[in-house]
Amino acid sequence: MKKYRVGIDVGGTFTDAVAVDNETYQLVGQVKVPTTHDDIHGVSAGIVKALDKLMDEYQIAAEQITFIAHGTTQATNALLEGDVSKVGVVTMGKGIEGWKSKIDTNMGKIEIAEGKFLNTSNHYINSTKNIQTEMRNVCQKIKNEGLDSVVISEAFSVDNPENEESCALIARKQGLQATASHDVSKLYGLKVRTRTAVVNASILPRMMETADMTESSIKRANIKSPLMIMRCDGGVMTIDEVRTRPILTILSGPAAGVAGALMYEKLTDGIFLEVGGTSTDISCVKDGNVVLKYSSIGGHKTYLNSLDVRTVGIGGGSMVRIDSHHKITDVGPRSAHIAALDYEVFANAEDIQNPVLKAISPLPGDPTYAYIECSNGKEYSLTLTGAANICGYIPEEDYAHGNLEAAIKAWEPLAKAMNLSVKETAEMVLDLSAKRNGEVVSQMIKDYGLLHEEITMVGGGGGASSVVPHLANKLGVNFKIAENASVISPIGVALALVRDMVERTVTDPTEQDIMSIRKEAIQMAINSGATEDSIEVKIEIDSQQNKLRAIATGATELRSKTLGGRKKTEQELKEIVADNLKQNVNQINICGKNDYFTVLSSTRQKKHLLFFRKEYTPVRVVDYEGVIRLQKVNSTVVTTPLSKWKSTVDHLIAENIVYGDGGEEIPNIYIIDDARIIDLSGMRDASQILSLCEAELKASSGKSDLIVICTLTTENQRG
Known part of the structure; x- marks a missing residue:
């Protein structure tokens, strides 16, 4: 019996659901339903409708679903719209330390969005007294205030959480939703930790309600697999964890697309752009991991680790901004959707009759944007997707492919106003788009130390081809449009x-x-x-x-992390790496391999000082399908039996330690053990590497030799 993984992505307008084959990870089916914001059951009703439609259209039985997860914008929207509960903050302490804690945990009114506030009330418990009795009394006061959420916070609870745990238990017994500060973060910093816990507690009641409704609906459908929820860092967690830490679902929408790029496209080092109709979410992947940062909410720092996503107001539906003389000045941020206009590129060519260039301000106070008015009364926007179709960036099978004849006819009045050809006019608009997106991409490459020549830009979302190919050409980087790009987010949810x-x-x-x-x-x-x-x-x-x-x-069940594709030959793997390194295939050598991975390298030279050249050895780890899973600029590769791992690692560290003004600089170590790449980078001394390595290799079968990769220090890596 075939098994399927189901991913559901709840967007602001539509809820998308996909079914993915559990063995091959290939897309089996996809459906779309309107998101049910106004339903009595909230967004959970849309999730169930999408699931029912998916199972019905593709004849999937409940017992065939081995994994089901959904991503949601509910927590994010709750904060943006101020749809949060007032929170009671209970601080514990004693003496001068308690007095300081009381000040640090007084959150007052937290502005979570413009004009939207999260309100708190403060209570203090002297920890020298009977904490349990004091907490019961405080809970009653909080309930009398009409609150149903409480945060319990104590300095240094991350080291000893006993008091927070006991008070949280008392609060829950009295019918309150409780968050202990140590549950949302194990970091010191009472003020930020408490603020993070308060945000968590403020969305608990609403998220609990949705979680309960969704879970009961899944159970009524006789699906035995536990419901999982998308996190803001690209992973999933059980619905029980959501009931404790709903804050982890904030910004999970963009994270779903990155999860798809990681698992479906196997992005190793690069930039992922998810392009919608109005905006583009840009995020970074380094060494096969999403790049995270601490999120700020309403300008306030929290300890929430979420995807570092940077949003640019450029999407497939972005309109062309013009001045009073009908000359192009910019593109976006307003889109055809905001202006309530149809895309020119999805019109019938015969409907565009005698088009006249007009200007519109979609919202009060907006600058003017170009649109056309036809003699038959029909009106169309001029969009970035239209420009990309005109310039040949969108292939026929692409989601954003439209009617080229209609687009050209629609753009002729603007081209005439600019005294340019239609294609030149469209190219100019694409250049403006690339400038704004390119600034963000370039900054992200710089921020995370990616090497320009090694990155791949991956496009997802329905508007990917309207933005990514032209942008990649301008920046001089490799790119690809994700397979099934328009549903990459629900695919990411299904495979997370x-x-x-x-x-x-x-x-x-x-x-x-x-x-x-x-x-x-x-x-x-x-x-x-x-x-x-x-x-x-x-x-x-x-x-x-x-x-x-x-x-x-x-994983929720043991499974291979590689797609079931055809195994590449050694020659094909060499050709892939040669193309990546921009070298002749004869210069590529195999320096290690097992059943899952092949390690290939080359020798290159770079100018060093004035007259000298310095050799370095770039290394690529490629899986059997030909996907580069790890790439390093300058490395040593050694193959060793499991029994000799310690002496091998010891030797590599000793040979490659760099001594500088700051002391020892330890090289980074990666170990390939069958289907695993064990990442031991970032350690500060050899003993830490050896301890971790021993722990990781305890379960090793030892059937095949280990491949140890030692990457040199940052300065030496760059030749």
Whole structure:
């Protein structure tokens, strides 16, 4: 019996659902229904309608669904619209420390969007008294205020959460939705941690209501697989975790598209652009991981780790801005949707009769935008999608492909006003689009230290081809439009892995600190629905901010993370890497391989000082389907049996340590063990690498040799 993975993405206008084959990960079916904002059951009604339609149209039985997840904009919209609950904040402390805690946790009115506020009321418990009795009394006061959400916060609760946990339990027994500050973050910083917890608590009641409705509907459909929810970092978690930490679903919409790029397109290093009708969400992937940052809500810092997504007001429906002389000045941010006009490129050519160029201000106070009025009374906007069709950037099978004849006829009046050809006019508009998107992409490349020549730009969303090909040409980078780009977000939801993260404030992490946080992250991933045997952990040490971070990812069931594609020959793999490195295929060498991965390298030279040239060895790790899974500028590769891993790693570290003014600079180590790439980069000393390596290799079968990759320090990497 075939098994399917179902992903549902709840957008502002439509809810998309897809079914993906559980073995091949190929798209089986897709449906779209209007998002049900006004239904008595809220957005959950749309989720159920989309699921019912998907199962009916593609004849999928409940027992065939092995995984089901959805992403939602509900938490984000709640904050944007101010649809949040007032929160009671209970602070515990004693003496002078308690007095300071009381000040730090007084949140007052938090502006979460322009003119929208999250209100709080404050209560204090002296921890020298009977905390349980005091908490019961405080809960009664909070209920008398008409509140149903409470935050419990205590300084240093991340080290000893006992008081917060006991008070949260009392609050829940009294019918309140409770958030303990240590549950949303393990970092020091009482003020920011409490603020993060308050935002979490403010959306708890509404999210709980939706979660309960959706889960009961899934159960009534006889689907046995537990419902998973998309997180803001590109992973999924169980609905039970949402009931505790709904804040993790904020900005999960853009994260779904990146999850699709990671799992469906296997993006290793690059920029992902999800292009809608009005805007483009731009995010970054480095070493096969999404790049995250702390989110600010209403300008206030939180400890919410979410996708670093930068939005530009340029999309497939973006209109052309013009001045009083009908000359082009810019493109966007208003779109055809906002102006309530149809796209010219999706019109019938015969409907565009004697078009006349007109100007419109879609909203009060807006500048003027170009549109055409036809002699038959029909009106059409001039859009970026029309420009891209005119300039030949959109292939026939693409979602954004339209009627070229109609687009050309529609653009003729503007071209005449500009004294240019239609194609030159369209190219000018595309250039303006590329300038604005390009500034953001270039800054992101710089911010995260990506190498320009190694990145791939991946386009998703229905408007991807209207933006990405021209932009990539302008920036001189490789690009591709994601397969099934128009539904990349629900595909990302369907294929997403369970993900959880633990962060702690640690000045100089010891081996014990690292192993402890690793264990904690694994347990949290299990709690979020991952099977233990599937979990992989990435450890990060942030020396500047004294933070130790463990990121655990895993599957809800044991499965291969590679798509079931044809295995490439060695020659084909060499050709792929040669193309990536812009070298002749004869210059590419295989320096390690197993059943899953092949490691290929080359030798290159770069100018060093005035007259000298310096050799360096770029390395690419390619899976059997030909997807580059890891790429490094200058590396050493060694193959070793499992029994000799320690001496091999020891030797590589000793050979490649760099001593500078700041002390030792440890090289980055990656180990390929069968189908896993174990990332040991970012450690501060050799003992940390060895401890983590030992933990990761405990479950190794040892059937095939390990491939150890040692990348040199940042300065040396660049030749």
